[in-house]
Amino acid sequence: MSQDLTLNQRIVLVSRPTGAPSPENFRLERVALPDLEEGQVLLRTLYLSLDPYMRGRMSDAPSYAAPVEIDAVMTGGAVSVVQQSRHPKFQQGDLVVGSTGWQSHSISDGAGLMPLPAGIPSPSLALGVLGMPGMTAYMGLTHIGQPKAGETLVVAAASGAVGSVVGQVAKLQGLRVVGVAGGADKCRYVVDELGFDACIDHKADDFAQQLAQACPQGIDVYFENVGGKVFDAVLPLLNPKARIPVCGLIAQYNATALPEGPDRFSLLPRTLLTKRIRMQGFIVFDDYGDRHAEFFAAMVPWVRDGKIKFREDVVEGLENAPEAFIGLLEGRNFGKLVVKVADA
Amino acid sequence: MSQDLTLNQRIVLVSRPTGAPSPENFRLERVALPDLEEGQVLLRTLYLSLDPYMRGRMSDAPSYAAPVEIDAVMTGGAVSVVQQSRHPKFQQGDLVVGSTGWQSHSISDGAGLMPLPAGIPSPSLALGVLGMPGMTAYMGLTHIGQPKAGETLVVAAASGAVGSVVGQVAKLQGLRVVGVAGGADKCRYVVDELGFDACIDHKADDFAQQLAQACPQGIDVYFENVGGKVFDAVLPLLNPKARIPVCGLIAQYNATALPEGPDRFSLLPRTLLTKRIRMQGFIVFDDYGDRHAEFFAAMVPWVRDGKIKFREDVVEGLENAPEAFIGLLEGRNFGKLVVKVADA
Numbered sequence: 001m002s003q004d005l006t007l008n009q010r011i012v013l014v015s016r017p018t019g020a021p022s023p024e025n026f027r028l029e030r031v032a033l034p035d036l037e038e039g040q041v042l043l044r045t046l047y048l049s050l051d052p053y054m055r056g057r058m059s060d061a062p063s064y065a066a067p068v069e070i071d072a073v074m075t076g077g078a079v080s081v082v083q084q085s086r087h088p089k090f091q092q093g094d095l096v097v098g099s100t101g102w103q104s105h106s107i108s109d110g111a112g113l114m115p116l117p118a119g120i121p122s123p124s125l126a127l128g129v130l131g132m133p134g135m136t137a138y139m140g141l142t143h144i145g146q147p148k149a150g151e152t153l154v155v156a157a158a159s160g161a162v163g164s165v166v167g168q169v170a171k172l173q174g175l176r177v178v179g180v181a182g183g184a185d186k187c188r189y190v191v192d193e194l195g196f197d198a199c200i201d202h203k204a205d206d207f208a209q210q211l212a213q214a215c216p217q218g219i220d221v222y223f224e225n226v227g228g229k230v231f232d233a234v235l236p237l238l239n240p241k242a243r244i245p246v247c248g249l250i251a252q253y254n255a256t257a258l259p260e261g262p263d264r265f266s267l268l269p270r271t272l273l274t275k276r277i278r279m280q281g282f283i284v285f286d287d288y289g290d291r292h293a294e295f296f297a298a299m300v301p302w303v304r305d306g307k308i309k310f311r312e313d314v315v316e317g318l319e320n321a322p323e324a325f326i327g328l329l330e331g332r333n334f335g336k337l338v339v340k341v342a343d344a
Numbered sequence: 345m346s347q348d349l350t351l352n353q354r355i356v357l358v359s360r361p362t363g364a365p366s367p368e369n370f371r372l373e374r375v376a377l378p379d380l381e382e383g384q385v386l387l388r389t390l391y392l393s394l395d396p397y398m399r400g401r402m403s404d405a406p407s408y409a410a411p412v413e414i415d416a417v418m419t420g421g422a423v424s425v426v427q428q429s430r431h432p433k434f435q436q437g438d439l440v441v442g443s444t445g446w447q448s449h450s451i452s453d454g455a456g457l458m459p460l461p462a463g464i465p466s467p468s469l470a471l472g473v474l475g476m477p478g479m480t481a482y483m484g485l486t487h488i489g490q491p492k493a494g495e496t497l498v499v500a501a502a503s504g505a506v507g508s509v510v511g512q513v514a515k516l517q518g519l520r521v522v523g524v525a526g527g528a529d530k531c532r533y534v535v536d537e538l539g540f541d542a543c544i545d546h547k548a549d550d551f552a553q554q555l556a557q558a559c560p561q562g563i564d565v566y567f568e569n570v571g572g573k574v575f576d577a578v579l580p581l582l583n584p585k586a587r588i589p590v591c592g593l594i595a596q597y598n599a600t601a602l603p604e605g606p607d608r609f610s611l612l613p614r615t616l617l618t619k620r621i622r623m624q625g626f627i628v629f630d631d632y633g634d635r636h637a638e639f640f641a642a643m644v645p646w647v648r649d650g651k652i653k654f655r656e657d658v659v660e661g662l663e664n665a666p667e668a669f670i671g672l673l674e675g676r677n678f679g680k681l682v683v684k685v686a687d688a
Contacts, residue, residue: 063618227613240408246617252610261605266596268612269571273590273625274408280624281617
């Protein structure tokens with residue numbers, strides 16, 4: 001019999017959004033957690049990651065992962081501290097990262113929990129530059145993008161968790177790197193702080209022309225994480241033998257219907273054929289889940305030595321996660337969006 | 345001074361078609377050929393290949409190859425006999441294959457001319473199963489399609505030069521193979537003669553349902569050579585980690601405008617992402633031009649031993665090439681379309 005039950009604060013999915021999510025799709029609730037059983041750990045969440053892919057989990061349309069059930073806790077990666085352990089591999093005070101969801105506490109049998117990478121400068125980076133988004137950037141760029149010095153790479157959401165790493169790694173490999181971001185502040189940061197060669201504001205009326213001017217040698221690698229009008233502008237600029245890793249399509253996630261015609265479906269196969277282009281979707285943990293060591297070996301030194309910079313957008317309090325997530329889909333965040341759930 | 349000038353019969357491009365080509369786009373003409381210079385050979389064409397890619401060369405829209413100029417000889421691969429040689433590597437009577445165009449004779453400095461593969465059962469096969477179409481099938485399937493025993497492959501134009509080889513090679517590698525062809529005769533041939541597991545008539549009203557029924561385990565490799573409604577029906581059937589080599593889009597070649605809406609452009613990137621699919625365009629001689637030895641080593645024995653069957657649709661007389669080519673784009677041929685220009 002437990003003497004003091006742990007109260008868990010959690011955010012569950014109440015209803016599936018049509019179009020953009022709204023606060024009414026979420027509910028904050030408090031429930032008592034059961035006692036730990038042998039082989040389990042009790043985790044206290046420190047940082048919750050908010051990422052665009054979560055929009056897909058709110059829908060029951062066919063996707064690459066099962067949807068979150070109604071009244072179930074929202075899916076999400078988080079950094080937690082082990083508060084209590086009845087598991088031989090974990091000790092009280094250990095810091096771990098895992099897909100523990102939008103909640104203040106969780107009980108785990110250890111499956112899928114990883115220790116933070118050795119040498120990490122601060123725990124929340126295990127959700128960003130040294131976590132799923134950083135690994136998405138590194139693996140997609142390296143294995144599908146196959147960048148070569150002297151080539152031109154374009155990536156959108158360039159100040160974000162994935163795009164910022166894609167561009168900086170490509171710069172380290174000797175490419176010309178052009179970012180796309182929303183607004184002058186983000187574009188300035190991308191060029192001045194991250195060292196991209198150029199960054200184009202997708203809100204500009206002449207966005208497509210500006211992008212073309214920034215890519216006088218065409219585009220050899222387009223790292224696709226947004227879709228929509230950015231891809232439309234990229235398509236005619238692609239060079240023969242270009243590579244297009246596809247990790248996300250955030251511009252399309254809230255769409256409720258296809259746009260009006262004409263039907264441009266055939267444009268993409270035609271471009272892939274005539275320019276002999278490789279386009280490939282991937283989900284980092286499904287396709288490269290066994291390659292954390294390769295990722296950390298490359299990235300931890302770069303981050304520690306300041307060769308890869310990062311920016312976090314930290315929201316305080318689990319209760320603010322829904323609003324922050326809604327803003328993420330609108331591009332309101334600036335840097336990797338994390339929710340600080342509790343102090344260590 | 346030449347005593348008897350060689351008269352060359354040739355077909356030139358008169359005008360660029362809008363939509364489907366018509367006979368008025370071509371002109372048959374006779375011109376005298378100049379004397380041979382040192383280092384040249386005079387070739388007499390025996391068989392001319394007609395292939396869908398030629399439609400692209402008639403247009404001046406951006407494509408993977410420069411268009412045929414107005415009043416220039418139509419591009420095309422052919423088997424020829426060396427009629428006269430002032431080139432040290434060629435002797436009178438040699439049979440060669442090369443891109444010598446829609447004409448009865450040609451003069452060459454030897455660049456791009458290849459001897460027929462050793463062991464070829466008949467010369468015209470160097471334009472089909474043992475030529476560009478066969479190599480397109482073999483290279484795209486092997487290097488991009490990466491077929492594995494037990495998987496399901498779909499290929500359209502299944503009785504044609506490329507599709508028939510794709511399906512038969514995949515059968516030899518242990519895949520379930522479903523063809524798509526136009527009409528009951530072609531479908532019967534594909535199943536009964538070529539040994540495909542099934543073949544669906546794309547003219548059937550319930551084509552998409554029939555295709556789905558023929559692919560109960562989904563589709564792992566879609567070898568894309570047609571586009572259009574076949575690809576529309578394939579898209580929802582694709583399995584995670586599917587591969588789509590793209591060698592042609594014949595259904596779209598005569599299109600003059602995009603279809604009416606809605607705009608389905610985003611469907612393809614979304615499918616590639618959520619199912620982690622690789623789609624890659626290729627042009628066989630650009631991407632695999634140095635791999636003839638690999639191709640012949642695999643295919644010549646298969647053809648000689650009857651493990652890969654083939655069917656030719658032979659049209660007599662160069663003057664009939666335009667009409668035959670127009671029919672090719674409408675699917676009127678049955679088997680690899682070649683024009684017999686002269687007897688050996």
